[in-house]
Amino acid sequence: MRLMQHKREAFWFYRYLSNFYDKLVNPLFWTERMREKSLDVADWSDGENLRVVDVGSGTGFTTQGIVKRVPAGNVVCVDQSPQQMERAMVKPDLERCRFRLGDAENLPFDDDTFDRYVSAGSIEYWPDPQRGLNEAYRVIKEGGQALMIGPIEPVNPISKFIANTWMLFPPENDYHMYFHQAGFTEVDWAYIRPHWQDNERYGIAIVGTKPKPGKSPNAEGRRSRQELVSADPEGGWLGRNLLLTGRVLLGSAAGFLFIPMALLAHVTAPLRGVEGEVEPLNKEQKIVLGALGGLLTFFVVRALTRKR
Numbered sequence: 001m002r003l004m005q006h007k008r009e010a011f012w013f014y015r016y017l018s019n020f021y022d023k024l025v026n027p028l029f030w031t032e033r034m035r036e037k038s039l040d041v042a043d044w045s046d047g048e049n050l051r052v053v054d055v056g057s058g059t060g061f062t063t064q065g066i067v068k069r070v071p072a073g074n075v076v077c078v079d080q081s082p083q084q085m086e087r088a089m090v091k092p093d094l095e096r097c098r099f100r101l102g103d104a105e106n107l108p109f110d111d112d113t114f115d116r117y118v119s120a121g122s123i124e125y126w127p128d129p130q131r132g133l134n135e136a137y138r139v140i141k142e143g144g145q146a147l148m149i150g151p152i153e154p155v156n157p158i159s160k161f162i163a164n165t166w167m168l169f170p171p172e173n174d175y176h177m178y179f180h181q182a183g184f185t186e187v188d189w190a191y192i193r194p195h196w197q198d199n200e201r202y203g204i205a206i207v208g209t210k211p212k213p214g215k216s217p218n219a220e221g222r223r224s225r226q227e228l229v230s231a232d233p234e235g236g237w238l239g240r241n242l243l244l245t246g247r248v249l250l251g252s253a254a255g256f257l258f259i260p261m262a263l264l265a266h267v268t269a270p271l272r273g274v275e276g277e278v279e280p281l282n283k284e285q286k287i288v289l290g291a292l293g294g295l296l297t298f299f300v301v302r303a304l305t306r307k308r
């Protein structure tokens, strides 16, 4: 399994990433435009009366799109990271939402509770994504919809290698398989990408409808409820924690490689002829880009002056 496709690893990763998640991560990889396009794949026509659960809600970026469509008081946010959740809780537009620490693969709700299930950018960390989709099915009502938003395994071999080392980037067919196996019908989807990305199939927003009340037909015989963040690897305390630390460090390094790669792709998008309305860099992104440029200049100048 990938370095970060574990609950404990994701937990520790977000303990520090939450400090700059909204400034550096989302504005590059999961923009407002992508969010709006993704949410529009689901049906919000009876918004006033819909009860929604946002799973892996993090700092509330997707929830901020949801509360434009349904009253905030109808939305429940679930995440396993208290650090991420604390950031969402102080956002004024999310004040009336309810927040609950919980695990996407063992949702703390009764069957047939919600009208809509939304999960954006969280499946990458789930050790058993099919189980997460079975849970999505279980907690929504008959006729309700589940919307899953996530990255598609990249085609570029370098990005594919880094992505697959880092965490789960399901091939497109796997998303369809998760939905069909969970029992969803009327499956529909749209592709999403940030403007700097030339791959049209960078990410997917896929929605399905629950045809019958109750649990997923695929849930038979599966384990029942577990404790929060309980996916412990086998082995003794020292081995487990060394493995955890190694995975978080290596996984963070693989993840952080995507930031300079994406910034570079961002600034070179017009030169590469990538079509799409440009989404300007924010202050923090410019600082990182400046620092990377400075570092690169330093090494180039040093290499050149050494030769002489």
Ligand SMILES: C[S@@+](CC[C@H](N)C(=O)[O-])C[C@H]1O[C@@H](n2cnc3c(N)ncnc32)[C@H](O)[C@@H]1O
Residues within 6 Å of the ligand: 007, 010, 011, 014, 026, 030, 055, 056, 057, 058, 059, 060, 061, 062, 063, 078, 079, 080, 081, 084, 102, 103, 104, 105, 119, 120, 121, 122, 125, 126
């Ligand atoms: C990339 S963030 C996405 C946050 C948010 N949905 C957004 O749109 O910005 C992924 C989130 O999934 C959460 N997460 C990962 N595994 C989880 C699990 N098994 N159960 C609940 N949340 C999980 C992480 O804590 C993190 O906040």
